[in-house]
Amino acid sequence: MLSRPCTYAIRALTYLAMQPPGKLCGSREISDSEDIPNSFLCKLLLDLRRKRLLRSHKGTGGGYELALPPDKINLLLIVRCIEGELAFTECILEDKECSARGECSLHDSWLDLRNQLVHFLETQTLADLVRTRQKQQAGSTGDRQRERGSLEDQSSDLSIKPSA
Amino acid sequence: MLSRPCTYAIRALTYLAMQPPGKLCGSREISDSEDIPNSFLCKLLLDLRRKRLLRSHKGTGGGYELALPPDKINLLLIVRCIEGELAFTECILEDKECSARGECSLHDSWLDLRNQLVHFLETQTLADLVRTRQKQQAGSTGDRQRERGSLEDQSSDLSIKPSA
DNA sequence: GGAGTAAAGGATAAACCAGTCCGTTACCGG
DNA sequence: CCGGTAACGGACTGGTTTATCCTTTACTCC
Numbered sequence: 001m002l003s004r005p006c007t008y009a010i011r012a013l014t015y016l017a018m019q020p021p022g023k024l025c026g027s028r029e030i031s032d033s034e035d036i037p038n039s040f041l042c043k044l045l046l047d048l049r050r051k052r053l054l055r056s057h058k059g060t061g062g063g064y065e066l067a068l069p070p071d072k073i074n075l076l077l078i079v080r081c082i083e084g085e086l087a088f089t090e091c092i093l094e095d096k097e098c099s100a101r102g103e104c105s106l107h108d109s110w111l112d113l114r115n116q117l118v119h120f121l122e123t124q125t126l127a128d129l130v131r132t133r134q135k136q137q138a139g140s141t142g143d144r145q146r147e148r149g150s151l152e153d154q155s156s157d158l159s160i161k162p163s164a
Numbered sequence: 165m166l167s168r169p170c171t172y173a174i175r176a177l178t179y180l181a182m183q184p185p186g187k188l189c190g191s192r193e194i195s196d197s198e199d200i201p202n203s204f205l206c207k208l209l210l211d212l213r214r215k216r217l218l219r220s221h222k223g224t225g226g227g228y229e230l231a232l233p234p235d236k237i238n239l240l241l242i243v244r245c246i247e248g249e250l251a252f253t254e255c256i257l258e259d260k261e262c263s264a265r266g267e268c269s270l271h272d273s274w275l276d277l278r279n280q281l282v283h284f285l286e287t288q289t290l291a292d293l294v295r296t297r298q299k300q301q302a303g304s305t306g307d308r309q310r311e312r313g314s315l316e317d318q319s320s321d322l323s324i325k326p327s328a
Numbered sequence: 329g330g331a332g333t334a335a336a337g338g339a340t341a342a343a344c345c346a347g348t349c350c351g352t353t354a355c356c357g358g
Numbered sequence: 359c360c361g362g363t364a365a366c367g368g369a370c371t372g373g374t375t376t377a378t379c380c381t382t383t384a385c386t387c388c
Contacts, residue, residue, distance in 0.1 A: 001252075001254075001256050001278075002256055002257070003345090003346095004345085004346065005345090005346080007256070007257050007258070010257060011257065026363095026364065026365090027364080027365075028364090037346085037347055037348080038348095039347065039348050039349075040346065040347050040348080042365075042366080042367090043347090043366095043367085045365085046365080046366065046367075049365090049366095056364090056365060056366090057355080057364085057365080058353080058354045058355045058356090058363085058364055058365050058366085059354065059355030059356045059357090059362090059363060059364060059365085060355075060356045060357065060362070060363050060364075061355095061356070061357095061363085061364090062354090062355070062356085062363075062364050062365065063364075063365085064365090088165075090165075092165050092166055092171070093166070093171050093174060093175060094171070106288065106293065106296070108296075109284065109288065110284075113280060113281060113284050114165075116277060116280065117277060117281075120273065120274075120277050124270065124273065129270065132270070167375085167376095168375085168376070169375085169376080190333095190334065190335090191334080191335075192334090201376085201377055201378080202378090203377065203378050203379075204376065204377050204378080206335075206336080206337090207336095207337085207377090209335085210335080210336065210337075213335090213336095220334090220335060220336090221334085221335080221385075222333085222334055222335050222336085222383075222384045222385045222386090223332090223333060223334060223335085223384060223385025223386045223387090224332070224333050224334075224385070224386040224387065225333085225334090225385090225386070225387090226333075226334050226335065226384090226385070226386085227334075227335085228335090
């Protein structure tokens with residue numbers, strides 16, 4: 001449904017969204033925590049930086065941080081960064097685009113569904129994912145995050161905007 | 165969205181659904197008409213035959229025909245033949261299945277959407293696709309289907325409700 | 329039964345995507 | 359300004375998907 005790189009990107013960004021503002025995370029930290037192949041993640045992070053979804057800092061103590069507040073980054077944005085702008089524009093039955101109506105036998109009913117998918121991705125933001133994750137972790141073990149104390153602050157914090 | 169083999173299969177079956185009952189079509193005829201690589205199509209047709217969606221006949225005058233009336237073959241059936249029974253059961257963010265709730269941060273909202281997709285595929289039958297195609301061809305050039313006369317009979321037949 | 333035709337199916341090849349490697353560049357602290 | 363660190367980015371690998379080739383099997387017609 002979503003490509004592997006896409007899911008990696010979403011998970012990496014979610015991880016970053018859970019960090020206290022200003023905190024930089026190295027690619028290794030992210031890939032270890034999220035169980036993503038490091039070298040591959042680096043490429044994705046590079047893409048995301050080029051598309052201005054995150055900022056990077058080289059050298060000692062460097063790393064990545066979100067370039068936007070988590071509630072301003074929706075999944076569609078991420079998917080389009082990774083898959084290209086044409087994600088979800090092509091036809092379900094042919095290779096071509098056929099955005100015009102009536103070009104393939106499924107088109108009209110399919111368009112509906114696709115719009116729903118796009119809308120779904122558009123309304124789900126990193127802030128939403130962070131919230132869900134925190135709920136899950138609170139519900140289950142809830143001890144993997146203990147070393148960072150900022151989770152509570154953030155969940156109240158996410159609806160506003162930080163960042164430069 | 166749908167894999168290439170899936171779209172090939174759907175188009176091939178749609179082609180067959182447009183034939184008069186009893187007519188056999190060779191793999192070459194189908195692949196030429198639908199612009200699908202012939203050798204690859206043969207494999208797909210074989211799969212579809214094994215799953216009892218179509219019947220094949222060897223030898224002179226042989227070929228393929230649908231094993232069921234077009235309004236009894238929905239897209240989900242076809243997709244599952246080609247992709248396997250587990251199509252659309254996996255999670256959007258992880259590799260695993262996580263059909264149980266709350267296992268990934270997107271799960272609940274995603275389930276909704278996935279159910280809609282499955283429902284969409286389930287309600288669209290070959291008969292529907294044939295109808296749409298015929299409308300399109302009538303609208304545009306409308307001369308490529310002239311040699312077969314049975315189109316009208318079929319379309320009156322198709323409007324009955326399938327499902328379940 | 330033999331020639332011809334068409335599906336069956338295994339072996340193989342090309343293309344694409346996911347993932348790795350490794351050298352380079354840039355920044356930091358001393 | 360030097361060594362360490364971490365992002366950058368190109369070249370490469372491996373596996374899966376997509377597609378082809380070719381031999382075998384089965385059927386029809388003569």
